[in-house]
Amino acid sequence: xxxxxxxxxxxxxxxxxxxxxxxxxxxxxxxxxxxxxxxxxxxxxxxxxxxxxxxxxxxxxxxxxxxxxxxxxxxxxxxxxxxxxxxxxxxxxxxxxxxxxxxxxxxxxxxxxxxxxxxxxxxxxxxxxxxxxxxxxxxxxxxxxxxxxxxxxxxxxxxxxxxxxxxxxxxxxxxxxxxxxxxxxxxxxxxxxxxxxxxxxxxxxxxxxxxxxxxxxxxxxxxxxxxxxxxxxxxxxxxxxxxxxxxxxxxxxxxxxxxxxxxxxxxxxxxxxxxxxxxxxxxxxxxxxxxxxxxxxxxxxxxxxxxxxxxxxxxxxxxxxxxxxxxxxxxxxxxxxxxxxxxxxxxxxxxxxxxxxxxxxxxxxxxxxxxxxxxxxxxxxxxxxxxxxxxxxxxxxxxxxxxxxxxxxxxxxxxxxxxx
Amino acid sequence: xxxxxxxxxxxxxxxxxxxxxxxxxxxxxxxxxxxxxxxxxxxxxxxxxxxxxxxxxxxxxxxxxxxxxxxxxxxxxxxxxxxxxxxxxxxxxxxxxxxxxxxxxxxxxxxxxxxxxxxxxxxxxxxxxxxxxxxxxxxxxxxxxxxxxxxxxxxxxxxxxxxxxxxxxxxxxxxxxxxxxxxxxxxxxxxxxxxxxxxxxxxxxxxxxxxxxxxxxxxxxxxxxxxxxxxxxxxxxxxxxxxxxxxxxxxxxxxxxxxxxxxxxxxxxxxxxxxxxxxxxxxxxxxxxxxxxxxxxxxxxxxxxxxxxxxxxxxxxxxxxxxxxxxxxxxxxxxxxxxxxxxxxxxxxxxxxxxxxxxxxxxxxxxxxxxxxxxxxxxxxxxxxxxxxxxxxxxxxxxxxxxxxxxxxxxxxxxxxxxx
Numbered sequence: 001x002x003x004x005x006x007x008x009x010x011x012x013x014x015x016x017x018x019x020x021x022x023x024x025x026x027x028x029x030x031x032x033x034x035x036x037x038x039x040x041x042x043x044x045x046x047x048x049x050x051x052x053x054x055x056x057x058x059x060x061x062x063x064x065x066x067x068x069x070x071x072x073x074x075x076x077x078x079x080x081x082x083x084x085x086x087x088x089x090x091x092x093x094x095x096x097x098x099x100x101x102x103x104x105x106x107x108x109x110x111x112x113x114x115x116x117x118x119x120x121x122x123x124x125x126x127x128x129x130x131x132x133x134x135x136x137x138x139x140x141x142x143x144x145x146x147x148x149x150x151x152x153x154x155x156x157x158x159x160x161x162x163x164x165x166x167x168x169x170x171x172x173x174x175x176x177x178x179x180x181x182x183x184x185x186x187x188x189x190x191x192x193x194x195x196x197x198x199x200x201x202x203x204x205x206x207x208x209x210x211x212x213x214x215x216x217x218x219x220x221x222x223x224x225x226x227x228x229x230x231x232x233x234x235x236x237x238x239x240x241x242x243x244x245x246x247x248x249x250x251x252x253x254x255x256x257x258x259x260x261x262x263x264x265x266x267x268x269x270x271x272x273x274x275x276x277x278x279x280x281x282x283x284x285x286x287x288x289x290x291x292x293x294x295x296x297x298x299x300x301x302x303x304x305x306x307x308x309x310x311x312x313x314x315x316x317x318x319x320x321x322x323x324x325x326x327x328x329x330x331x332x333x334x335x336x337x338x339x340x341x342x343x344x345x346x347x348x349x350x351x352x353x354x355x356x357x358x359x360x361x362x363x364x365x366x367x368x369x370x371x372x373x374x375x376x377x378x379x380x381x382x383x384x385x386x387x388x389x390x391x392x393x394x395x396x397x398x399x400x401x402x403x404x405x406x407x408x409x410x411x412x413x414x415x416x417x418x419x420x
Numbered sequence: 421x422x423x424x425x426x427x428x429x430x431x432x433x434x435x436x437x438x439x440x441x442x443x444x445x446x447x448x449x450x451x452x453x454x455x456x457x458x459x460x461x462x463x464x465x466x467x468x469x470x471x472x473x474x475x476x477x478x479x480x481x482x483x484x485x486x487x488x489x490x491x492x493x494x495x496x497x498x499x500x501x502x503x504x505x506x507x508x509x510x511x512x513x514x515x516x517x518x519x520x521x522x523x524x525x526x527x528x529x530x531x532x533x534x535x536x537x538x539x540x541x542x543x544x545x546x547x548x549x550x551x552x553x554x555x556x557x558x559x560x561x562x563x564x565x566x567x568x569x570x571x572x573x574x575x576x577x578x579x580x581x582x583x584x585x586x587x588x589x590x591x592x593x594x595x596x597x598x599x600x601x602x603x604x605x606x607x608x609x610x611x612x613x614x615x616x617x618x619x620x621x622x623x624x625x626x627x628x629x630x631x632x633x634x635x636x637x638x639x640x641x642x643x644x645x646x647x648x649x650x651x652x653x654x655x656x657x658x659x660x661x662x663x664x665x666x667x668x669x670x671x672x673x674x675x676x677x678x679x680x681x682x683x684x685x686x687x688x689x690x691x692x693x694x695x696x697x698x699x700x701x702x703x704x705x706x707x708x709x710x711x712x713x714x715x716x717x718x719x720x721x722x723x724x725x726x727x728x729x730x731x732x733x734x735x736x737x738x739x740x741x742x743x744x745x746x747x748x749x750x751x752x753x754x755x756x757x758x759x760x761x762x763x764x765x766x767x768x769x770x771x772x773x774x775x776x777x778x779x780x781x782x783x784x785x786x787x788x789x790x791x792x793x794x795x796x797x798x799x800x801x802x803x804x805x806x807x808x809x810x811x812x813x814x815x816x817x818x819x820x821x822x823x824x825x826x827x828x829x830x831x832x833x834x835x836x837x838x839x840x
Contacts, residue, residue, distance in 0.1 A: 014596050016589075044599040072589050074596035081600050161818055168819055169436075169492050169721035176434050176494035179464040180501050185717060203819065296713035297605060301589035305724055307818065387818035398581055398727065398807035399588055399623065 003035065004106025006325070007049060008057075009042035010078040011112030011119075011141075015155030016162075016303040017314035018141050019075045019403075021111050023068035024318025025139070026057055030065075035326050040103060040410055044077035046110075046119065050092065050420045052099050052412045059408040067403025069315060070393035072303035075405055078112075081420065083119050086126070093126045095418050101132045102413040107325045108134050111318075113142035113153070117333055118357035124331040137321045138333035138353055141314075143300045145196035148359045149351035150335035152386055154317055155300070157310030160200030161387035162302040163189050163244070166295065168204035171211030171242045174291075178240035183288040184231060187212075188275035190299060191246040194362050195219050197299070200383055201244030202375035211242030212374075216274070218248035219363055220372035222257055227278075228285050230373060235288060245274045304400055308389025313346065320348045344385035423455065424526025426745070427469060428477075429462035430498040431532030431539075431561075435575030436582075436723040437734035438561050439495045439823075441531055443488035444738025445559070446477055450485075455746050460523060460830060464497035466530075466539065470512065470840045472519050472832045479828040487823025489735060490813035492723035495825055498532075501840065503539050506546065513546045515838045521552045522833040527745045528554050531738075533562035533573070537753055538777035544751040557741045558753035558773055561734075563720045565616035568779045569771035570755035572806055574737055575720070577730030580620030581807035582722040583609050583664070586715065588624035591631030591662045594711075598660035603708040604651060607632075608695035610719060611666040614782050615639050617719070620803055621664030622795035631662030632794075636694070638668035639783055640792035642677055647698075648705050650793060655708060665694045724820055728809025733766065740768045764805035 008025060010018055022041070029039045041055040042048030048055070055076055057065070068075055083092050100108070108127075110120040117138045124136035140147050145156035167187060174185040191197040195217030202215050213234040216222065234241035249257045258273030275292035282288055317334040324332060332350040339345030367379035375383075393400040428445060430438055442461070449459045461475040462468030468475070475496055477485070488495055503512050520528070528547075530540040537558045544556035560567050565576035587607060594605040611617040615637030622635050633654040636642060654661035669677045678693030695712035702708055737754040744752060752770040759765030787799035795803075813820040 010596070014593055047599065071592070073592035077596050077599060079600040080597070164819060165724050166718050166722075168822070169723060170717040172491070172493035172822065173434055173717045173721040176430070176464075176496075176498050177500070179467060179497060180499040187718075206819075291716050292714070293716035293718050294712070294714045295718065296711050297590040297593045298586050298607075298713050298715065298718075301593040302586075303589060304585050384817055389818065390812070390815055392810070392812070395810055397804055398809065399584060399626075402588070402592065 003037040005037040005104050006039045006107035006109060007042065007100060007105045008039055008109040009045045009048065009111065010074040010076055011045050011110060011116035012078060012080060013143065013300065014074040014078050015141055015143050015300050016072040016158040016306045017154055017311050018111060019068040019071045019073070020311050020314035021139050021141060021154060021318035022075065023065060024315040025109060025322050026065050028319040028322035032322065032326060036107070037104070040105070041076040043407065043409065045079035045081065046083070047079045047081055047420050048077070049096050049099050050418050052414055054103060054410040055407045056410045060405055064403050064405055069311065070303060071402040072301045075403065076407070082115050083122065086122060093122060096123060097127050097130050097132055099414065100127070100134055103410065106134060108136040109139055109321050110136065111139040111141050113144065114147060114358055114360065117353055121331055121353040121357050124353070135325050135330040137325050137329065138356070139317050139321045140333055140335070143197065144191060144194055146194045146360045146362070147356065148361045149333065149356055151338040151346065152336055154310060154314035156196060157307035157313070157386040158302065159190065159197055159299050160383060161307040162299045162305050163197055163200045164203040164387055165305055167201040167212050167242065167244055170293065171204060174211070174240050174242055181289060182291045183235050184241045184243065184282050184290045186243040186245055186275040186278050186290065186292040188245050188247055188292065188294045191218060192248045193218055193360055195246050196363060198244050198246035199363060199367060199375050199379055200387065203380065203383055203387060209238050212244045213238070213241050214243045214373045215375060216243065216245040216249045216373065217363065217368060218246050218250055220368060221252040222249050223252065224281070228282070231282055232286055243278065245278060247274055249274050303393055306391050307387045308391040309386055311391040316348060324350065423457040425457040425524050426459045426527035426529060427462065427520060427525045428459055428529040429465045429468065429531065430494040430496055431465050431530060431536035432498060432500060433563065433720065434494040434498050435561055435563050435720050436492040436578040436726045437574055437731050438531060439488040439491045439493070440731050440734035441559050441561060441574060441738035442495065443485060444735040445529060445742050446485050448739040448742035452742065452746060456527070457524070460525070461496040463827065463829065465499035465501065466503070467499045467501055467840050468497070469516050469519050470838050472834055474523060474830040475827045476830045480825055484823050484825055489731065490723060491822040492721045495823065496827070502535050503542065506542060513542060516543060517547050517550050517552055519834065520547070520554055523830065526554060528556040529559055529741050530556065531559040531561050533564065534567060534778055534780060537773055541751055541773040541777050544773070555745050555750040557745050557749065558776065559737050559741045560753055560755070563617065564611060564614055566614045566780045566782070567776065568781045569753065569776055571758040571766065572756055574730060574734035576616060577727035577733070577806040578722065579610065579617055579719050580803060581727040582719045582725050583617055583620045584623040584807055585725055587621040587632050587662065587664055590713065591624060594631070594660050594662055601709060602711045603655050604661045604663065604702050604710040606663045606665055606695040606698050606710065606712040608665050608667055608712065608714045611638060612668045613638055613780055615666050616783060618664050618666035619783060619787060619795050619799055620807065623800065623803055623807060629658050632664045633658070633661050634663045634793045635795060636663065636665040636669045636793065637783065637788060638666050638670055640788060641672040642669050643672065644701070648702070651702055652706055663698065665698060667694055669694050723813055726811050727807045728811040729806055731811040736768060744770065
């Protein structure tokens, strides 16, 4: 049987370590040249497949590929482009398969979150139906840590470390100034529907009274009275109060505390503004001087403070995807499994995409303290190993070195274009 | 002559490396035990002197003192408390001298920005007039880099590195998503009256077209038409646009682009909101999808990504302050002088406080590009060495280790208290 080529694409919001997964996949592919042909990467994600814009990764040098491991964001380009359902737009899927057939693609590696797991499954199913079966392997990636069946998602550990370190540092800042200046500091972090990232801020506190004093999760409806009471108590007791607030914090009626009213291509609400909303409330009701920060993309691109655990896992899931494919697996997601022992350990596993697609893993209730505004020891035990270790990129002239790819496109084989 | 004690205080907004200066001072003092008595640190800055709340640094272990070098923010507490003019509140200065006399303080070390240089000078002058002469040495510190006579201010190099690294990382993020998602990203940074911090963001770009594409400085009045035109050009040409905006960006009429209307204890306006203002403008006029970040305290407390050059200099100015005092110097600020050679080098010098106090060093016009929206090669040559080198703190369980001081207060000797 002739060697089949492979297609790899990055999907959705990028992370500090999604390129490390690409690195793992591509380095593994180069080690298996006898079994697999070329690996093409979608320019700007799945859109690159639809447009037949395929980057020939064989044109990149080994050092450029190795550099992916310490380069944040999506080196091949990613996209927020959710394929419609088969009923709604069968033409899109058929186009995908047509492009894959033209370039003799036998393996589809999709590196993303829940939405991309769904696409991955459909590619596997439809290609089978169309008589050109493609093995589809999902490589997990999401800062939101909301994928099911995996102990954690690559990308999360690094944003968690960024948020924990930033909370610790800013907390020291506020503490040292609070006698005459800022009393309340609010850090707004990502997390649409799950409070994993906000929870990570809680790791900054290692003793009673240390910041953050309050964490707001999407899982716990915001209670203004109890929030303000706790802010006041903290300022009385410690002289200041540090709050880590998830962008997805909800009011009791289920509306967002800060709803900008706009949506992205996936139909997700575009958020932002919980911190200033809380700050205004505190100023009005309690009169405290405040400061707030909104880390936004800084948190998910912060490769400079990536978790070593996260980098290793991101690389490993990329390698495993290739190995799973060569072992004949199909329609699975690579998973990370936590060892049973007291000391943290992990290994790789797999989950069928049929069960993964479009399921969100929320934080267990026992990860959130009884008052709903902090994390428990269980949460700490879960989160702590995920931020362990530092994996510094190389620097030149004071700045991190990043890989620069040539991104040479493969010659198109189809006469017909496709509008996306 | 009996050994005199010393008083040290941290003033104003803290930085990632102000404790490194404390470390240098205290370690030098311990090496000169034959010449100097105890070093007392003001609890929460100068307020600690007024209240006679003096921390006995001799009670701290050598390792706790050494740990100051890698602990951000003000370990002894800082404050925003500007002493009034001698005419307005002579009682405050007299109280200071009274406390210093009671504790046999012969050396006053004040670690801060322009305002504290002024206080430092007055303490020197008034103590002389009151027949209890105190040698006052100013240790420079400000993220704003606006102190005169010194090539740069400790604290600036690290915030500059944070902003440059964050701009580079977030720029990669936006670039990889821009095909279908965010087109414009705005990072708002500190800098009330001088654009030094915003300028540092410009270091992220090392080739034509790389982000940041636009930098807004307080020194250049905001021109809406030209700004929007350039945003549009960048999106057309590169697919996206990254903006670094100083919080102090002004309209043509001299008003702040984002004036919150509140002021701090020094009478400085409390800013914040340039990024959302710009984002709203872009959305309205050009319709682009945007994201923005406000780093706030994260940028000035980010010891995890401190510049090694900055840490070394901060430590060195602390040591030098002690040595200058023992050499009989008075009413001077320790300065950093840049060597003349092409390769960056620096040494320490001094400037008389009479000339330093309340003078702000703005960016030279030739540091800003002709169109007013980027930096020049001259700026790059000046800024680049200041962010050079990494000085990572030690980590435990994935988090930076910070020193924890005992902060034992000296017994009060004065019967009278003092209300501040």
